[in-house]
Amino acid sequence: MNDNELDIFLRNTRPEVKEDPYFILETRRRLAAVEGIKREVELQHRRSRIALLATLVAGIAAVAILVVLFTILPVDAFISNASNRIAEAFSTLPVNWKLFLPVPFAAATLALVFILTRRRSEVRF
Amino acid sequence: MTSEEFIGYVKTEQEPLRRFLLALCCGNAADADDLAQEALVRAYVASDSFRGAAKFRTWLFRIAYNCYIDSRRKSRPEQDSIEGREALAVPSEDATDASFRYQQLYQALDRLPEKEKAAIALFYFEDRSIKEIASILQIPSGTVKYHLSVGRNHLKEYIRL
Numbered sequence: 001m002n003d004n005e006l007d008i009f010l011r012n013t014r015p016e017v018k019e020d021p022y023f024i025l026e027t028r029r030r031l032a033a034v035e036g037i038k039r040e041v042e043l044q045h046r047r048s049r050i051a052l053l054a055t056l057v058a059g060i061a062a063v064a065i066l067v068v069l070f071t072i073l074p075v076d077a078f079i080s081n082a083s084n085r086i087a088e089a090f091s092t093l094p095v096n097w098k099l100f101l102p103v104p105f106a107a108a109t110l111a112l113v114f115i116l117t118r119r120r121s122e123v124r125f
Numbered sequence: 126m127t128s129e130e131f132i133g134y135v136k137t138e139q140e141p142l143r144r145f146l147l148a149l150c151c152g153n154a155a156d157a158d159d160l161a162q163e164a165l166v167r168a169y170v171a172s173d174s175f176r177g178a179a180k181f182r183t184w185l186f187r188i189a190y191n192c193y194i195d196s197r198r199k200s201r202p203e204q205d206s207i208e209g210r211e212a213l214a215v216p217s218e219d220a221t222d223a224s225f226r227y228q229q230l231y232q233a234l235d236r237l238p239e240k241e242k243a244a245i246a247l248f249y250f251e252d253r254s255i256k257e258i259a260s261i262l263q264i265p266s267g268t269v270k271y272h273l274s275v276g277r278n279h280l281k282e283y284i285r286l
Binding site: 003006007009011012013017023024026027028 | 132148158230
Protein backbone atom coordinates (compact mmCIF):
# COMPACT_ATOMS: atom_id res chain seq x y z
CA MET A 1 0.00 0.00 0.00
CA ASN A 2 1.46 3.36 -0.99
CA ASP A 3 0.84 6.81 0.52
CA ASN A 4 -1.96 7.71 -1.89
CA GLU A 5 -3.80 4.45 -1.36
CA LEU A 6 -3.56 4.88 2.39
CA ASP A 7 -4.85 8.47 2.18
CA ILE A 8 -7.80 7.36 0.04
CA PHE A 9 -8.50 4.43 2.36
CA LEU A 10 -8.48 6.64 5.48
CA ARG A 11 -10.61 9.38 3.90
CA ASN A 12 -13.16 6.80 2.73
CA THR A 13 -13.22 4.82 5.94
CA ARG A 14 -14.05 7.58 8.39
CA PRO A 15 -15.70 6.08 11.51
CA GLU A 16 -19.43 6.64 11.38
CA VAL A 17 -21.30 7.63 14.49
CA LYS A 18 -24.81 6.25 14.81
CA GLU A 19 -27.58 8.73 15.53
CA ASP A 20 -28.38 8.46 19.24
CA PRO A 21 -31.26 10.58 20.56
CA TYR A 22 -30.47 9.49 24.11
CA PHE A 23 -26.97 10.95 24.04
CA ILE A 24 -28.11 14.53 24.71
CA LEU A 25 -30.70 13.29 27.22
CA GLU A 26 -27.99 11.42 29.08
CA THR A 27 -25.77 14.52 28.96
CA ARG A 28 -28.59 16.61 30.42
CA ARG A 29 -29.12 14.05 33.18
CA ARG A 30 -25.42 14.06 34.08
CA LEU A 31 -25.17 17.85 34.05
CA ALA A 32 -28.20 18.03 36.37
CA ALA A 33 -26.42 15.63 38.72
CA VAL A 34 -23.30 17.81 38.61
CA GLU A 35 -25.41 20.87 39.43
CA GLY A 36 -26.87 19.02 42.43
CA ILE A 37 -23.39 18.14 43.69
CA LYS A 38 -22.21 21.72 43.16
CA ARG A 39 -25.14 23.05 45.20
CA GLU A 40 -24.46 20.57 48.02
CA VAL A 41 -20.75 21.47 48.11
CA GLU A 42 -21.62 25.17 48.13
CA LEU A 43 -23.98 24.60 51.06
CA GLN A 44 -21.27 22.75 52.98
CA HIS A 45 -18.79 25.57 52.31
CA ARG A 46 -21.26 28.14 53.57
CA ARG A 47 -21.92 26.13 56.74
CA SER A 48 -18.22 25.68 57.45
CA ARG A 49 -17.62 29.41 56.88
CA ILE A 50 -20.39 30.33 59.31
CA ALA A 51 -18.96 27.90 61.89
CA LEU A 52 -15.50 29.44 61.46
CA LEU A 53 -16.85 32.95 61.88
CA ALA A 54 -18.86 31.99 64.95
CA THR A 55 -15.77 30.40 66.53
CA LEU A 56 -13.71 33.49 65.74
CA VAL A 57 -16.29 35.88 67.17
CA ALA A 58 -16.63 33.77 70.31
CA GLY A 59 -12.84 33.73 70.71
CA ILE A 60 -12.56 37.49 70.29
CA ALA A 61 -15.39 38.06 72.75
CA ALA A 62 -13.78 35.77 75.33
CA VAL A 63 -10.40 37.50 75.00
CA ALA A 64 -12.04 40.93 75.18
CA ILE A 65 -13.89 40.02 78.36
CA LEU A 66 -10.69 38.73 79.94
CA VAL A 67 -8.76 41.86 78.96
CA VAL A 68 -11.48 44.12 80.33
CA LEU A 69 -11.56 42.17 83.59
CA PHE A 70 -7.79 42.34 83.95
CA THR A 71 -7.79 46.05 83.17
CA ILE A 72 -10.62 47.02 85.51
CA LEU A 73 -9.81 44.87 88.48
CA PRO A 74 -6.74 45.84 90.54
CA VAL A 75 -3.82 43.48 90.31
CA ASP A 76 -3.42 43.46 94.09
CA ALA A 77 -6.87 42.01 94.56
CA PHE A 78 -5.97 39.07 92.40
CA ILE A 79 -2.66 38.56 94.13
CA SER A 80 -4.11 38.75 97.62
CA ASN A 81 -6.87 36.23 96.73
CA ALA A 82 -4.65 33.97 94.74
CA SER A 83 -3.96 30.72 96.43
CA ASN A 84 -1.13 29.47 94.34
CA ARG A 85 1.72 30.70 92.22
CA ILE A 86 0.11 29.90 88.87
CA ALA A 87 -2.88 32.11 89.60
CA GLU A 88 -0.53 34.81 90.81
CA ALA A 89 1.57 34.67 87.67
CA PHE A 90 -1.55 34.63 85.52
CA SER A 91 -3.02 37.65 87.28
CA THR A 92 0.10 39.76 86.78
CA LEU A 93 0.35 38.76 83.15
CA PRO A 94 -1.55 41.72 81.68
CA VAL A 95 0.45 44.20 83.74
CA ASN A 96 3.80 42.73 82.79
CA TRP A 97 2.95 42.05 79.21
CA LYS A 98 0.51 44.83 78.39
CA LEU A 99 2.64 45.91 75.45
CA PHE A 100 1.84 42.59 73.79
CA LEU A 101 -1.90 42.72 74.35
CA PRO A 102 -2.66 44.01 70.84
CA VAL A 103 -1.01 40.90 69.39
CA PRO A 104 -3.99 38.51 69.85
CA PHE A 105 -6.32 41.20 68.53
CA ALA A 106 -4.12 41.70 65.51
CA ALA A 107 -4.00 37.94 64.96
CA ALA A 108 -7.77 37.70 65.26
CA THR A 109 -8.23 40.58 62.81
CA LEU A 110 -5.87 38.99 60.33
CA ALA A 111 -7.71 35.67 60.65
CA LEU A 112 -11.02 37.44 60.09
CA VAL A 113 -9.71 39.23 57.02
CA PHE A 114 -8.35 35.92 55.71
CA ILE A 115 -11.68 34.13 56.19
CA LEU A 116 -13.73 36.93 54.64
CA THR A 117 -11.50 37.44 51.63
CA ARG A 118 -10.81 33.77 50.96
CA ARG A 119 -11.90 32.72 47.46
CA ARG A 120 -14.63 30.18 47.19
CA SER A 121 -13.12 26.76 46.62
CA GLU A 122 -13.80 25.20 43.26
CA VAL A 123 -15.54 21.89 43.00
CA ARG A 124 -13.14 19.31 41.67
CA PHE A 125 -13.88 15.84 40.36
CA MET B 126 -21.54 29.16 31.21
CA THR B 127 -25.05 27.91 31.99
CA SER B 128 -26.02 24.30 31.40
CA GLU B 129 -28.30 25.32 28.51
CA GLU B 130 -25.48 27.24 26.79
CA PHE B 131 -23.26 24.23 27.31
CA ILE B 132 -25.88 21.86 25.87
CA GLY B 133 -26.10 24.19 22.86
CA TYR B 134 -22.38 23.75 22.23
CA VAL B 135 -22.65 20.00 22.81
CA LYS B 136 -25.40 19.63 20.21
CA THR B 137 -23.08 20.94 17.51
CA GLU B 138 -19.94 19.17 18.73
CA GLN B 139 -21.26 15.78 19.81
CA GLU B 140 -20.85 14.06 16.46
CA PRO B 141 -17.17 14.95 15.85
CA LEU B 142 -16.41 14.26 19.50
CA ARG B 143 -18.00 10.82 19.43
CA ARG B 144 -16.34 10.02 16.10
CA PHE B 145 -12.92 10.99 17.45
CA LEU B 146 -13.41 8.81 20.52
CA LEU B 147 -14.82 5.98 18.37
CA ALA B 148 -11.55 6.01 16.41
CA LEU B 149 -9.50 6.08 19.61
CA CYS B 150 -11.56 3.22 21.05
CA CYS B 151 -11.04 1.30 17.79
CA GLY B 152 -14.72 0.91 16.98
CA ASN B 153 -16.06 0.22 20.46
CA ALA B 154 -19.07 2.56 20.35
CA ALA B 155 -20.19 1.91 23.93
CA ASP B 156 -16.78 2.82 25.36
CA ALA B 157 -16.54 5.82 23.05
CA ASP B 158 -19.92 7.18 24.18
CA ASP B 159 -19.10 6.59 27.85
CA LEU B 160 -15.86 8.53 27.40
CA ALA B 161 -17.70 11.28 25.53
CA GLN B 162 -20.15 11.65 28.44
CA GLU B 163 -17.29 11.71 30.94
CA ALA B 164 -15.47 14.32 28.87
CA LEU B 165 -18.59 16.47 28.69
CA VAL B 166 -19.07 16.33 32.45
CA ARG B 167 -15.42 17.28 33.00
CA ALA B 168 -15.75 20.09 30.49
CA TYR B 169 -18.90 21.38 32.16
CA VAL B 170 -17.28 21.34 35.60
CA ALA B 171 -14.30 23.24 34.19
CA SER B 172 -16.39 25.51 31.94
CA ASP B 173 -15.86 28.48 34.27
CA SER B 174 -12.17 28.33 33.38
CA PHE B 175 -12.94 28.38 29.64
CA ARG B 176 -12.33 31.93 28.53
CA GLY B 177 -12.87 31.48 24.81
CA ALA B 178 -9.18 31.97 24.09
CA ALA B 179 -9.09 28.56 22.44
CA LYS B 180 -11.85 27.22 20.26
CA PHE B 181 -14.48 25.35 22.22
CA ARG B 182 -14.00 22.32 20.01
CA THR B 183 -10.23 22.22 20.52
CA TRP B 184 -10.69 22.62 24.26
CA LEU B 185 -13.35 19.88 24.36
CA PHE B 186 -11.22 17.50 22.29
CA ARG B 187 -8.25 18.06 24.60
CA ILE B 188 -10.41 17.08 27.58
CA ALA B 189 -11.75 14.06 25.67
CA TYR B 190 -8.24 12.93 24.78
CA ASN B 191 -7.17 13.24 28.44
CA CYS B 192 -10.24 11.19 29.47
CA TYR B 193 -9.25 8.53 26.97
CA ILE B 194 -5.65 8.43 28.27
CA ASP B 195 -6.93 8.17 31.86
CA SER B 196 -9.24 5.30 30.93
CA ARG B 197 -6.42 3.49 29.17
CA ARG B 198 -4.26 3.78 32.26
CA LYS B 199 -7.04 2.38 34.42
CA SER B 200 -8.07 -0.51 32.18
CA ARG B 201 -6.24 -3.79 32.05
CA PRO B 202 -4.49 -4.60 28.77
CA GLU B 203 -6.24 -7.95 28.30
CA GLN B 204 -9.63 -6.19 28.29
CA ASP B 205 -8.58 -3.90 25.50
CA SER B 206 -7.81 -6.49 22.89
CA ILE B 207 -9.93 -5.82 19.82
CA GLU B 208 -10.36 -9.55 19.14
CA GLY B 209 -12.32 -9.95 22.37
CA ARG B 210 -14.98 -7.43 21.46
CA GLU B 211 -18.41 -8.60 20.40
CA ALA B 212 -19.35 -5.80 18.04
CA LEU B 213 -17.47 -3.08 16.27
CA ALA B 214 -19.15 0.08 15.05
CA VAL B 215 -19.44 -0.64 11.36
CA PRO B 216 -21.68 1.39 9.07
CA SER B 217 -25.35 0.60 8.95
CA GLU B 218 -25.42 -0.54 5.33
CA ASP B 219 -23.40 -3.49 6.58
CA ALA B 220 -21.91 -4.33 3.21
CA THR B 221 -19.29 -7.01 3.42
CA ASP B 222 -16.68 -4.82 1.80
CA ALA B 223 -17.35 -1.91 4.16
CA SER B 224 -17.32 -4.22 7.18
CA PHE B 225 -14.02 -5.64 6.08
CA ARG B 226 -12.52 -2.18 5.56
CA TYR B 227 -13.68 -0.97 8.98
CA GLN B 228 -12.41 -4.11 10.65
CA GLN B 229 -9.04 -3.58 8.98
CA LEU B 230 -9.01 0.05 10.08
CA TYR B 231 -9.90 -0.62 13.71
CA GLN B 232 -7.48 -3.52 14.04
CA ALA B 233 -4.71 -1.37 12.58
CA LEU B 234 -5.57 1.57 14.85
CA ASP B 235 -5.59 -0.76 17.83
CA ARG B 236 -1.94 -1.55 17.20
CA LEU B 237 -0.85 2.10 17.06
CA PRO B 238 0.56 3.97 20.05
CA GLU B 239 -1.90 6.50 21.56
CA LYS B 240 -0.33 9.66 20.14
CA GLU B 241 -0.07 8.23 16.62
CA LYS B 242 -3.65 6.99 16.75
CA ALA B 243 -4.92 10.38 17.98
CA ALA B 244 -2.92 12.29 15.38
CA ILE B 245 -4.18 10.04 12.56
CA ALA B 246 -7.79 10.28 13.79
CA LEU B 247 -7.71 14.07 14.07
CA PHE B 248 -5.93 14.61 10.78
CA TYR B 249 -7.83 12.17 8.56
CA PHE B 250 -11.24 11.80 10.21
CA GLU B 251 -11.71 15.29 11.68
CA ASP B 252 -9.73 17.30 9.10
CA ARG B 253 -7.83 19.21 11.78
CA SER B 254 -4.76 21.28 11.03
CA ILE B 255 -1.37 20.35 12.47
CA LYS B 256 -1.59 23.38 14.77
CA GLU B 257 -4.96 22.31 16.15
CA ILE B 258 -3.75 18.74 16.65
CA ALA B 259 -0.70 20.09 18.49
CA SER B 260 -3.00 22.10 20.74
CA ILE B 261 -5.27 19.12 21.44
CA LEU B 262 -2.47 16.66 22.14
CA GLN B 263 -0.37 19.33 23.87
CA ILE B 264 2.76 18.56 21.90
CA PRO B 265 4.79 20.69 19.46
CA SER B 266 3.74 20.83 15.78
CA GLY B 267 6.94 19.08 14.71
CA THR B 268 6.13 16.16 16.99
CA VAL B 269 2.64 15.93 15.48
CA LYS B 270 4.18 15.68 12.00
CA TYR B 271 6.50 12.97 13.27
CA HIS B 272 3.63 10.98 14.80
CA LEU B 273 1.62 11.33 11.59
CA SER B 274 4.51 10.13 9.49
CA VAL B 275 5.33 7.17 11.71
CA GLY B 276 1.62 6.37 12.12
CA ARG B 277 1.13 6.33 8.35
CA ASN B 278 4.06 3.95 7.94
CA HIS B 279 2.62 1.68 10.62
CA LEU B 280 -0.82 1.71 9.00
CA LYS B 281 0.65 0.88 5.59
CA GLU B 282 2.23 -2.12 7.21
CA TYR B 283 -0.84 -3.22 9.20
CA ILE B 284 -3.64 -2.68 6.67
CA ARG B 285 -3.95 -5.50 4.15
CA LEU B 286 -6.59 -4.89 1.51
